[in-house]
Amino acid sequence: MTFYVAIRNLQLGLKDILSHKTRSLLTTLGVVFGVGSVIAMLAVGEGASQQALEEIRKVGSRNILIIAQKSVDEESVARRYVRMSVYGLKYEDEERIRALTPAIRRIVPVRLMRRDGVLGSRRMELRVVGTTPEWFELVPRRILAGRVLQAGDLAEYARVCVLTEVGARRLLATEHVIGETIQIGPQFFEVVGVVESGAGGRAVAVPDEEVDAYVPLTTQLHVFGEINARVSAGSRDIEKVELHEILVEVAREEWVEPTAAAIETMLQYFHPKKDYKMSVPLALLRQAEQTKRTFNVVLGSIAGISLVVGGIGIMNIMLASVTERTKEIGIRRAIGARRSQIVMQFLIETMVLSGVGGLIGILAGLAIPALITRTTGMPTVVPLYSLVLSFGISVSVGLIFGLYPAIRAARLDPIEALRHE
Amino acid sequence: MAPVMIRLENVTKVYRLGAEDVHALRGVDLEVGSGEFVALMGPSGSGKSTLMNLIGCLDRPTSGRYWLDGQNVETMDDDNLSMYRLKHLGFVFQSFNLIPQLTVLENIELPMFYRGVPAAESRERAAALARRVGLGGRLKHRPSELSGGQCQLVAIARALANDPPVILADEPTGNLDSRTGEQIMQILEELHRDGRTIVLVTHEPDIARYAKRRIYLRDGRIEREEHAA
Ligand SMILES: Nc1ncnc2c1ncn2[C@@H]1O[C@H](COP(=O)(O)OP(=O)(O)OP(=O)(O)O)[C@@H](O)[C@H]1O
Ligand SMILES: [Mg+2]
Numbered sequence: 001m002t003f004y005v006a007i008r009n010l011q012l013g014l015k016d017i018l019s020h021k022t023r024s025l026l027t028t029l030g031v032v033f034g035v036g037s038v039i040a041m042l043a044v045g046e047g048a049s050q051q052a053l054e055e056i057r058k059v060g061s062r063n064i065l066i067i068a069q070k071s072v073d074e075e076s077v078a079r080r081y082v083r084m085s086v087y088g089l090k091y092e093d094e095e096r097i098r099a100l101t102p103a104i105r106r107i108v109p110v111r112l113m114r115r116d117g118v119l120g121s122r123r124m125e126l127r128v129v130g131t132t133p134e135w136f137e138l139v140p141r142r143i144l145a146g147r148v149l150q151a152g153d154l155a156e157y158a159r160v161c162v163l164t165e166v167g168a169r170r171l172l173a174t175e176h177v178i179g180e181t182i183q184i185g186p187q188f189f190e191v192v193g194v195v196e197s198g199a200g201g202r203a204v205a206v207p208d209e210e211v212d213a214y215v216p217l218t219t220q221l222h223v224f225g226e227i228n229a230r231v232s233a234g235s236r237d238i239e240k241v242e243l244h245e246i247l248v249e250v251a252r253e254e255w256v257e258p259t260a261a262a263i264e265t266m267l268q269y270f271h272p273k274k275d276y277k278m279s280v281p282l283a284l285l286r287q288a289e290q291t292k293r294t295f296n297v298v299l300g301s302i303a304g305i306s307l308v309v310g311g312i313g314i315m316n317i318m319l320a321s322v323t324e325r326t327k328e329i330g331i332r333r334a335i336g337a338r339r340s341q342i343v344m345q346f347l348i349e350t351m352v353l354s355g356v357g358g359l360i361g362i363l364a365g366l367a368i369p370a371l372i373t374r375t376t377g378m379p380t381v382v383p384l385y386s387l388v389l390s391f392g393i394s395v396s397v398g399l400i401f402g403l404y405p406a407i408r409a410a411r412l413d414p415i416e417a418l419r420h421e
Numbered sequence: 422m423a424p425v426m427i428r429l430e431n432v433t434k435v436y437r438l439g440a441e442d443v444h445a446l447r448g449v450d451l452e453v454g455s456g457e458f459v460a461l462m463g464p465s466g467s468g469k470s471t472l473m474n475l476i477g478c479l480d481r482p483t484s485g486r487y488w489l490d491g492q493n494v495e496t497m498d499d500d501n502l503s504m505y506r507l508k509h510l511g512f513v514f515q516s517f518n519l520i521p522q523l524t525v526l527e528n529i530e531l532p533m534f535y536r537g538v539p540a541a542e543s544r545e546r547a548a549a550l551a552r553r554v555g556l557g558g559r560l561k562h563r564p565s566e567l568s569g570g571q572c573q574l575v576a577i578a579r580a581l582a583n584d585p586p587v588i589l590a591d592e593p594t595g596n597l598d599s600r601t602g603e604q605i606m607q608i609l610e611e612l613h614r615d616g617r618t619i620v621l622v623t624h625e626p627d628i629a630r631y632a633k634r635r636i637y638l639r640d641g642r643i644e645r646e647e648h649a650a
Contacts, residue, residue, distance in 0.1 A: 015522070018523065019522055036633075246559070327518075328520050328521075331518045331519075331520055332520075332535075333479075333503070334477070334506065334512055334518070335480060335506065335507065335512070335531055335532050335535065335579070336503050336504065336505075336506040336507025336508070336510075336532060336535050336536075336583075337503065337507075337535045338499075338500050338503045338504075338505075338535075339499060339500070340500075341535060345642055415479050415480055417561050418479075418514075418518065
């Protein structure tokens with residue numbers, strides 16, 4: 001019976017709301033804005049953090065990147081027109097890191113240089129990555145054609161290269177790339193495979209770039225030597241770097257941070273000039289989560305304030321409605337409605353009101369992120385829980401702020417209420 | 422004599438207006454038997470409406486005792502009084518007191534709604550009551566689309582919704598012309614013949630004629646009684 005009464009009250013509540021469409025809409029505006037802005041902001045936050053997560057996932061949460069960089073001191077060693085910089089990671093560093101802890105599963109040395117790739121009349125700058133086959137395990141990308149580098153390539157100093165999809169398409173402009181020979185710098189390399197291109201991260205440094213050519217580390221050293229020369233603006237930059245990057249994969253996620261700390265300590269000893277930097281995606285992930293948590297607290301406060309404001313708006317209109325409907329309340333009481341039934345009627349009415357506000361807010365909250373994504377390209381994700389949560393909260397706002405007007409209505413003296421005009 | 426439906430013993434009602442006390446009822450003793458048709462008469466301010474409100478369980482006496490259908494009412498809590506109004510009493514007011522945003526059908530259904538009668542059953546009964554008072558074709562209309570007399574017919578149908586043994590009518594014809602008033606009174610007379618107890622407040626002797634027993638109030642006391650032959 002009570003269920004039936006609730007349903008009837010719901011119908012009557014909806015009826016009353018529909019008979020005052022404009023007023024009801026204005027009343028719920030606070031809740032609409034509250035719910036809408038919360039969902040929209042949560043969607044933006046969630047989108048950003050999922051993007052960061054995605055990028056971190058691409059780098060690998062168990063990986064540590066050690067990247068060579070020119071130290072500040074090194075920069076000043078300039079001799080008239082020729083600058084010779086010697087910096088970066090050493091082959092020995094690779095051995096030292098390998099020996100450091102059994103927590104390390106893989107370790108990949110990387111040498112980088114920029115050279116033009118040429119095929120017939122086509123020419124484009126490539127990032128030539130000299131590395132070992134393990135690169136492709138640490139930076140897993142889909143193999144689109146052919147194969148990746150193999151241990152044999154290194155042993156034989158094979159003149160082979162693996163291109164990324166974008167590079168392959170731009171340089172070769174054909175489907176059949178495997179077996180083609182391209183010129184990199186003064187040398188010729190056979191294309192043995194094509195892998196998916198890395199997107200290039202915004203939040204995190206990703207090891208691969210869009211246009212990479214992977215060659216065996218041994219071949220690269222043999223062909224191009226250890227000294228890298230580049231002519232720019234009349235002066236020659238010469239640098240001697242053994243390894244540009246060392247990628248480390250740790251066996252378990254919980255060992256990543258201690259291992260990173262151990263490597264850092266060790267490198268500090270051997271590289272007092274600090275000509276390297278370390279990037280730990282997992283630490284960035286933690287940081288991203290922390291930022292998100294702070295963001296959510298701020299959002300929660302804004303949401304709370306706007307919903308309280310919305311609730312007060314609803315309470316205000318319901319108090320007016322009680323006064324306006326004093327006579328009706330008197331009639332209902334005279335007929336035999338109990339106080340609790342009057343309370344129910346008004347409570348359900350406010351909950352319907354705030355619930356409808358919540359639904360409109362949800363629509364707005366779905367539309368705004370979609371619009372943001374359309375216009376700015378910023379990724380947004382509306383989490384389901386945010387819809388359920390905000391609808392629940394808006395109905396609760398109706399319940400809480402409707403209670404006082406409803407009790408006021410039920411407390412009216414039936415005779416006086418009947419006499420009210 | 423039939424069993425007693427309404428019994429008042431030395432009932433008083435005092436309204437406190439600031440420092441001044443208004444003695445609306447100054448000790449009323451009254452017994453109304455089950456199935457009686459009683460008219461309350463008397464000059465304005467004599468306490469007729471006050472007495473009706475007490476009988477109707479809308480208010481409590483300042484002192485004295487009141488039994489309705491054998492139950493002592495003046496000590497009941499609010500929920501129980503509501504329950505008595507719902508099941509034992511039907512009100513017909515001078516100003517109709519219909520709920521303007523509800524249709525004729527919904528207004529008649531209201532008492533059944535509060536009693537928890539299932540929707541289908543209550544709709545059917547409400548429609549039957551509307552037909553009984555001659556408004557079967559007006560179910561979807563709102564009170565604002567009806568004449569005063571039709572509104573009062575709806576109010577009577579509503580008073581009958583839960584089939585109460587007692588009908589209380591406070592000047593039911595006060596806002597109607599004499600012809601429409603007659604029509605209302607004929608329906609009340611019918612209800613009386615059904616065996617319901619009817620208490621009617623009126624100023625008009627023509628209307629009071631329908632009652633077998635007429636009670637005259639003056640200054641909050643019963644002055645005299647008349648019985649029809
Ligand atoms: N709520 C109230 N507060 C104060 N005084 C009241 C109240 N209700 C009624 N009275 C007073 O009680 C007395 C009786 O009023 P009541 O309404 O019962 O008269 P009545 O016989 O119904 O008059 P009428 O024929 O004009 O309707 C009047 O003096 C009135 O002023
Ligand atoms: Mg009166």
